[in-house]
Amino acid sequence: MPSSASREITYREAVREAMVGAMRNDPEVFLMGEDVGVYGGAFGVSRGMVEEFGEDRVVDTPISEAGYVGLCTGAALMGMRPIAELQFSDFITHCMDQLVNQAAKIRYMFGGEGSVPMVVRTPGGAGTGAAAQHSQSLEAWFVHVPGLKVVMPSTPYDAKGLLLSAIDDQNTVLFYEHKLLYNRKEEVPDEPYRVPIGEARVSREGEDVTIATAGLMHHYALEAADALSGKGVEAEVVDLRTLSPMDHGSIARSVEKTGRLVVVEEDVKTAGWGAEVISRIVEGESFYALDRAPARVAAADVPIPYNRSLETYIRPTPEKVVDAVQSLLDARVGVYA
Amino acid sequence: MPSSASREITYREAVREAMVGAMRNDPEVFLMGEDVGVYGGAFGVSRGMVEEFGEDRVVDTPISEAGYVGLCTGAALMGMRPIAELQFSDFITHCMDQLVNQAAKIRYMFGGEGSVPMVVRTPGGAGTGAAAQHSQSLEAWFVHVPGLKVVMPSTPYDAKGLLLSAIDDQNTVLFYEHKLLYNRKEEVPDEPYRVPIGEARVSREGEDVTIATAGLMHHYALEAADALSGKGVEAEVVDLRTLSPMDHGSIARSVEKTGRLVVVEEDVKTAGWGAEVISRIVEGESFYALDRAPARVAAADVPIPYNRSLETYIRPTPEKVVDAVQSLLDARVGVYA
Amino acid sequence: MQDNGNRVELLKKMLLSRTFDEKVNDLYAEGKVHGTAHFYVGQESVAIGAIAALREGDVITSTHRGHGHAIAFGLDVDRMAAELLGQATGYCHGKGGSMHIADVRAGMLGANGIVGGSMGIACGAGWAFKHRGQDHAVLCFFGEGAANEGIFHESLNLAAIWKLPVVFLCENNQYGMSMSVKKATAVENISDRATAYGMPGVTVSGAELDEVHDAAAEALERARAGEGPTLLEAITYRYLGHSKSDANLYRTREEIAMWRKRDPIQRFAVKLEEEGLLKEEEWRTLEEQSKRRIEEAFEKAQNQPDPKPESALEDVYA
Amino acid sequence: MQDNGNRVELLKKMLLSRTFDEKVNDLYAEGKVHGTAHFYVGQESVAIGAIAALREGDVITSTHRGHGHAIAFGLDVDRMAAELLGQATGYCHGKGGSMHIADVRAGMLGANGIVGGSMGIACGAGWAFKHRGQDHAVLCFFGEGAANEGIFHESLNLAAIWKLPVVFLCENNQYGMSMSVKKATAVENISDRATAYGMPGVTVSGAELDEVHDAAAEALERARAGEGPTLLEAITYRYLGHSKSDANLYRTREEIAMWRKRDPIQRFAVKLEEEGLLKEEEWRTLEEQSKRRIEEAFEKAQNQPDPKPESALEDVYA
Ligand SMILES: Cc1ncc(C[n+]2csc(CCOP(=O)(O)OP(=O)(O)O)c2C)c(N)n1
Numbered sequence A, B: 001m002p003s004s005a006s007r008e009i010t011y012r013e014a015v016r017e018a019m020v021g022a023m024r025n026d027p028e029v030f031l032m033g034e035d036v037g038v039y040g041g042a043f044g045v046s047r048g049m050v051e052e053f054g055e056d057r058v059v060d061t062p063i064s065e066a067g068y069v070g071l072c073t074g075a076a077l078m079g080m081r082p083i084a085e086l087q088f089s090d091f092i093t094h095c096m097d098q099l100v101n102q103a104a105k106i107r108y109m110f111g112g113e114g115s116v117p118m119v120v121r122t123p124g125g126a127g128t129g130a131a132a133q134h135s136q137s138l139e140a141w142f143v144h145v146p147g148l149k150v151v152m153p154s155t156p157y158d159a160k161g162l163l164l165s166a167i168d169d170q171n172t173v174l175f176y177e178h179k180l181l182y183n184r185k186e187e188v189p190d191e192p193y194r195v196p197i198g199e200a201r202v203s204r205e206g207e208d209v210t211i212a213t214a215g216l217m218h219h220y221a222l223e224a225a226d227a228l229s230g231k232g233v234e235a236e237v238v239d240l241r242t243l244s245p246m247d248h249g250s251i252a253r254s255v256e257k258t259g260r261l262v263v264v265e266e267d268v269k270t271a272g273w274g275a276e277v278i279s280r281i282v283e284g285e286s287f288y289a290l291d292r293a294p295a296r297v298a299a300a301d302v303p304i305p306y307n308r309s310l311e312t313y314i315r316p317t318p319e320k321v322v323d324a325v326q327s328l329l330d331a332r333v334g335v336y337a
Numbered sequence C, D: 001m002q003d004n005g006n007r008v009e010l011l012k013k014m015l016l017s018r019t020f021d022e023k024v025n026d027l028y029a030e031g032k033v034h035g036t037a038h039f040y041v042g043q044e045s046v047a048i049g050a051i052a053a054l055r056e057g058d059v060i061t062s063t064h065r066g067h068g069h070a071i072a073f074g075l076d077v078d079r080m081a082a083e084l085l086g087q088a089t090g091y092c093h094g095k096g097g098s099m100h101i102a103d104v105r106a107g108m109l110g111a112n113g114i115v116g117g118s119m120g121i122a123c124g125a126g127w128a129f130k131h132r133g134q135d136h137a138v139l140c141f142f143g144e145g146a147a148n149e150g151i152f153h154e155s156l157n158l159a160a161i162w163k164l165p166v167v168f169l170c171e172n173n174q175y176g177m178s179m180s181v182k183k184a185t186a187v188e189n190i191s192d193r194a195t196a197y198g199m200p201g202v203t204v205s206g207a208e209l210d211e212v213h214d215a216a217a218e219a220l221e222r223a224r225a226g227e228g229p230t231l232l233e234a235i236t237y238r239y240l241g242h243s244k245s246d247a248n249l250y251r252t253r254e255e256i257a258m259w260r261k262r263d264p265i266q267r268f269a270v271k272l273e274e275e276g277l278l279k280e281e282e283w284r285t286l287e288e289q290s291k292r293r294i295e296e297a298f299e300k301a302q303n304q305p306d307p308k309p310e311s312a313l314e315d316v317y318a
């Protein structure tokens, strides 16, 4: 961590600070999305930015996700550094062609002669009562698409550092924020700094079980780890921070030590990115280090329901993480949470 | 298998026969897609159908994938039985909102009051030199979406029986065909019959290793199994047939017997559906039945290249399956194919 | 044009819609409702005027701003209130909330949280009518913001080439969330876009229930007669913020005040008075009835049991 | 209008484009090329006419039917041939093939296998020019079939509201793969859709190189002057099947013959003769030169080494 001055700011402010810093520094960086201007974005992330940078660099768009993500793809191909915001990550269904068939593949299809240095920022996740079309966690789709990078910071510090790295990156980076993280505060340096894309972080050390996670779930994992500690179980928590490229090495090292693995992810369990974490671990030498079947704590395989108690019922919670770890230790296989 | 008369027909004809049978039987079934009429579809699957059923039931559409898949969603909500064809499965990026935010979720969002009995047929896969935008295998995305079913038949017999089941089904079913399977021939009964959605099939028995697979890869797995047999290794091959809901029970039963698992899938390895297969097996009691780390043989994590030898280099092949099984048996961990 | 009894009913429906949304707005302010909702206050004449032109068997598709459409179509405010409170007795048994209220069997094919999300669905309903040889029509509501989504373009083109019985009713309330239609498009009227599909385009004042009604009736007639779709635009305005988090920075108080002066409910009430269908003193009664009805709906809803948690795992597949 | 030397060059380019595609068609027939390709034969005057109106610094986006655009833009047929044969010396080092030929540095932003796939990209290039204060323009090619994709609508609207320097050039060759434009839309001309975006819409005969050139020049001038985009439509025809698997069941021999009679290359050649720029006997020479150039390109290409298999794992990330 750089030694410069720092103060407590929110995750929202950290994201904004990264954008503002990058835009002051490089006239080719711009932000484009629905209501990012005077409204400040649906979650207030860009509040105040249009006042500083003007409507040509903080650009309100019509409701045309394919169009403006396509535009940003083209601008990036021309060497600009667009940041596109999707108001809710569920709307990414509208610009899949631009992201998957164009942005992700252009470099490869063109034999390396061209690249698309674009960042697509978007808030994912549930827990806000916004129901099935405004609560999804679809990041696993993009982990499955070569040519894209996928970042999902869990803290203000990482949000700022990873966003600056994403803007620098020569490739298209999907930057997943979380509605329930925006108000989270932490000390963050004033100065710009980079958190490297593709490096996980061990945020808590422990001997008994490895919990691999990312995003909001990282905090649930830490809560669970505290609760487990009270019961004599010490969990090691690995915050992936980047889902693609995935730093499975860090998880493997932890698993070699603990011999147990629980993945905590917010997306629906079946074919989520947690399955990739598990697969990478069991495919390698770490398979032989595991003395228990690994387990996933994830959302149930259902759309997100509106009612608050139904929503809680199907989402991962710290309690479910505790339960999963305990059944792993007590019985031989985890609960299917 | 029903005892009625049968003859050898191609996979293409089997798909057509299912559609024709369903359309003769039920006036509410129709086929809609780009060039499905007089052109007969890009791969000739619907050739001759418009002549029998007319342009109102075998419907050429403008190049508007979101529009006509949305239309089919609405027609299905009204109780019709649409079959939408996407010319290449890569174009599914255009109708993700219709599929994921509408068709898959309508029933749940409406509290069970409504359903979308639609089939979306589309040819996936590589091996034809069609490069990055016409060769993808993106079915894992839909395995990750609750509310959708995903079917991927490997034989003419299953193609006919599964398509009839899909048309009967009250839910939206993605029906993945494969360009390289269309000309494959097999005995298929004249009569209509159903292959149940959600049931895997053990297509070859063996004691030494379980190969779980689907679609075109099923044939590669069988070829590999034959080659392995010559080397004294007997593989059991499980053809999933349906990817969602996934019949992991059949795989688990096989793994309990063989103690080894190799998944063969055509999609890119990272976060493909093979990761889900592996995870389901290692999360359960079968973890303790495995005496080797499981392995995946999949496409490399790159877009599909044009050049034939590059394409072959990054795709799964029977030889790569043989190698993966052998390194699993010889060494303690598989190759990362 | 409706008969006299009917016209007072229309006024009542507008009042009910407004009271419903004002109540929900209050409940949000008090933190008593979960999630978010979008209010129809100011636009009532559009849904209620257009839906009055429907016949038995016709269907509608709605939007994120759908309470008014639902009430106009005759949905029960008890079950709507229950849905907003997440109760098992709500239209979606607590699974959908404000943005997914639907009654498919009755012909209300659903609110939709995706801007433009129901335009393809509307075409599909039209397709079903056409292919079953039924002379029903589909009324598809959407906002002027949705007219910039690709699905608008694809849907209108499909409806046009296949002469589907769909009336596309654009509620041009001047803004998406914050972006004004003047910035978001380069046309005078959204209905100008009808040209691109070879269909008629009509713009009416949304504040005039009768204007909306008559234009909708005509377009629905064309649709039922097999003459194809129409793009109908009603110029209207939403009084409240886009949703609960809106600080209204993108428009002026004066603008809001100006539109409130042309209030569609007031105007229609005055008209009914002039027509001798309503006495001044009846007006207060209607307002009170409406308030009572809505209070009652939310009270009932509040006292209902929560859905069983395990029900969250049901209804994914049929 | 181009100077005289230039005009003969244009004829040569048209010939080169035609010869290239006829050669590729033969190679497919002989099973010597992998994958698929879409031929530009019959449409040459469109790309060559329009691209002749570009200035240094302008860029183009292309389609699945992109060989003609690439040749018109000045790409090297040696490297195009090499790409079709999958060689490391091809434009995409064998990774792209026919549908992805590009030369980003030169300003050819790529063929595209996705119908409509480059329309957003074209807006982005326009955005970059505008925001860098450069007076360059973007020429965006697409087919009339692509005009029914949502991205067409969204892109044209964005370009219009932001006055991006993009010329949208619709090559209306009457068919998508098999669906005729008459069935796929309900408008007379695709350019009628310009109204929906408040931009000028112009239709010209694509068979007349000069008409295309002049209309493109005018639209490009508007774009460079900051006056915004234009929707330009060139009526044209593809002589060959959509791709190699096409049995031409959706159109008649007579129709094809009729269009072949108005061949754009022939017409332009006659015109040049009339203008005294070309002698009859020179024509044969030009044809032969063109054939020789293409034969040479494919011969060279054939003799190049395959890319290294491991190169398949490179170029995914920068
Ligand atoms: C595809 C999609 N993009 C963005 C949103 C977020 N959003 C919800 S409502 C809205 C504004 C819609 O404007 P309009 O269509 O005019 O309807 P209005 O809200 O004015 O009734 C936006 C941007 C969404 N729900 N769906």
Ligand SMILES: Cc1ncc(C[n+]2csc(CCOP(=O)(O)OP(=O)(O)O)c2C)c(N)n1
Pocket (backbone or CB within 6 Å): B034, B063, B087, B091, B094, D038, D064, D065, D113, D114, D115, D142, D143, D144, D145, D146, D147, D173, D175, D176, D177, D242
């Ligand atoms: C999104 C998408 N849908 C469908 C296709 C398959 N396809 C390739 S070319 C084509 C026809 C395109 O028609 P048009 O735009 O008129 O161009 P033309 O082929 O006539 O040059 C189709 C349907 C595709 N490549 N991409």
Ligand SMILES: [Mg+2]
Pocket (backbone or CB within 6 Å): C143, C144, C145, C171, C172, C173, C174, C175, C176
């Ligand atoms: Mg609006």
Ligand SMILES: [Mg+2]
Pocket (backbone or CB within 6 Å): D143, D144, D145, D171, D172, D173, D174, D175, D176
């Ligand atoms: Mg065409």
